[in-house]
Amino acid sequence: MTAPAPTPALQAVLDRMAAAARAAGRDPADIALVAVTKTQRWESIEPILAAGQRRFGENRVQEAQSRWAERREGLELRLIGPLQTNKVRDALALFDVIETLDRPKLARSLADEIQKRGAAPRLYVEVNTGEEPQKAGVAPGAVDGFISACRDEFGLGVEGLMCVPPADEEPAMHFALLARIARRNGLEKLSMGMSADFETAIRFGATSVRVGRALFGARAKL
Numbered sequence: 466m467t468a469p470a471p472t473p474a475l476q477a478v479l480d481r482m483a484a485a486a487r488a489a490g491r492d493p494a495d496i497a498l499v500a501v502t503k504t505q506r507w508e509s510i511e512p513i514l515a516a517g518q519r520r521f522g523e524n525r526v527q528e529a530q531s532r533w534a535e536r537r538e539g540l541e542l543r544l545i546g547p548l549q550t551n552k553v554r555d556a557l558a559l560f561d562v563i564e565t566l567d568r569p570k571l572a573r574s575l576a577d578e579i580q581k582r583g584a585a586p587r588l589y590v591e592v593n594t595g596e597e598p599q600k601a602g603v604a605p606g607a608v609d610g611f612i613s614a615c616r617d618e619f620g621l622g623v624e625g626l627m628c629v630p631p632a633d634e635e636p637a638m639h640f641a642l643l644a645r646i647a648r649r650n651g652l653e654k655l656s657m658g659m660s661a662d663f664e665t666a667i668r669f670g671a672t673s674v675r676v677g678r679a680l681f682g683a684r685a686k687l
């Protein structure tokens with residue numbers, strides 16, 4: 466059986482990712498595409514799944530459950546939206562990766578639930594690189610201490626860092642900041658870059674990019 470052809474939008478994103486990687490002297494194989502499926506209809510998602518895409522990102526636990534719980538097999542699911550502590554159990558039952566660890570209360574709750582399950586997801590600490598009051602994420606000045614606490618106090622393995630730069634600022638400086646914070650904390654994985662800026666993120670070291678609209682078109686308004 467031959468693999469089905471990628472959809473034109475998927476192929477275009479993969480081509481742009483590979484070109485950005487080569488331009489930065491990086492191996493395209495070192496950068497993962499996370500297809501962000503929040504609010505998308507199944508008819509839009511199905512062709513991309515059929516084309517072989519296996520890594521998906523979701524913002525809400527409940528929405529992700531309804532979309533993926535019955536077709537979970539062989540996929541890597543990543544939570545990229547805020548996680549309330551009362552949803553931790555459900556999140557751990559569904560997601561392979563949680564990219565939005567951003568406060569001690571959540572770290573404690575994750576640690577407790579991981580202990581009960583005997584299995585841990587891969588974890589990313591979200592950094593609020595723009596220090597925007599309305600946005601989730603640890604402030605850059607507090608992140609080293611938070612990562613240490615995750616490791617030493619809560620016994621959590623941290624795989625990498627994630628950020629969503631302010632909409633109205635040049636993203637490059639935020640990506641550079643995230644890469645710097647990762648380096649000084651011995652972290653190799655960087656989840657950064659969305660439809661509008663994933664090529665810039667790859668230039669600054671992204672190891673995964675989270676792409677929605679460029680794959681699926683505009684989202685329905687929530």
Ligand SMILES: *Cc1c(COP(=O)(O)O)cnc(C)c1O
Pocket residue numbers: 501503524545546629659660661675676677678679
């Ligand atoms: C929605 C979302 C994305 C994808 O954004 P697009 O602009 O559609 O590519 C990536 N990351 C996070 C955290 C998101 O909420």
